[in-house]
Amino acid sequence: MQSISRENEPIKIVTPEDRLRVSAILTTAFTMCPLSRWLYPEPVRYLRHFGGFIDHYAGDPYTDGSGAYLDNGDKGALLWLSDKVHRDDARFMEFVLGSVPERRRAEAERVFEEFGKFHPQKPHWYFTMLGVDPLLQRSGLGGLLYRHGLALLDKAKGLAFTEATSSDSARLYERLGWKIVGEVQVGSSPPCFPMLRQPR
Template sequence: MGVRVRRADGRDRDQVVRILEEALHDDPVSSWVFPDEEHRRAVHGAFLGVFADITLAGGRVDLLEDGTAAALWFSVPAGAPEGGGDAPARMREASDPGNERAELVGRLTGAVHPHDRAHEYLLLIGVSPERQGEGLGEALIGGVLDRCDREGVPAYLEASSERSRGLYERLGFTFVGRTVDLPDGPSMWPMWREPQNG
């Protein structure tokens, strides 16, 4: 697929947040964190903005040049938690201080995140709704996965739906065997990808 990917910087922050907000508005996890749609529309951007800020400061944000998709990555060293300080508390404070779910989702996923081996962590990916299903997400993350394969580095993510789990399985990710079950809400699927040869 002939897409052009570039590394985003601080000037792209608002565009990255807009892409994520549009792409993830109806995501099962976002809908669980902010069950009232009108309220979600009001605070979701601030919530996702914390992800963007942390990743722009200490990770890597890849952006399709046409502005239709963004992927947020961290290089996670062995034995250390991913960067960003107390990100779950920051997410809650920045978006919806009275909403425990805005912090809990980060705490639950953080508790199962593997740290025994260095890896690339796909924190979030979003494709504009009108472009979903065209292979843009795969094209966007393909460069990082190709580098993982060349350098012998695994990758990790949490799929937030059965559909996304299937997409990631096609890219070589496998479910680690235990879901993250949000209280009275959806499950998330932690997935690991060993580097591929050929």
């Protein structure tokens, strides 16, 4: 981990022109994510498919500015979907089943089906992806980005849902007001933690 100052980190709201830039940030960041590397264990498969995974998993946050990234050096990014924007779950699952190794397909499908069971029935924001450059993880940048997104959420007095893909991520989110509402682990998959954050 590099030592950095967080005092003057410029945060930029995403636009459609930022899609490739943000995808590169997240593809780099998620090389360390247990769930992502379980889905795409071979480096060539990961690099071939993860950009598409981001597009399908995160929906389209770019058209309404539902995301932010650190504009100085592309150190990290956060994407979410507001309660007015929804992901195409059928297309997402079709992409997953067509891109993960055949031996993982059944378990991968069940993992995401289990995630779906924890989504609130009422309107909510869905924080889909938070990623920081592996060289800068545990430096506070993830929390900085998340606090920026949560300030917008709290201004809207919104309910929010996310999935933490590691216990470290879950601990970070708990410090920001999230609560674990379950655990998802299917076959050989790593444990993940659906989480809710109540309106503030």
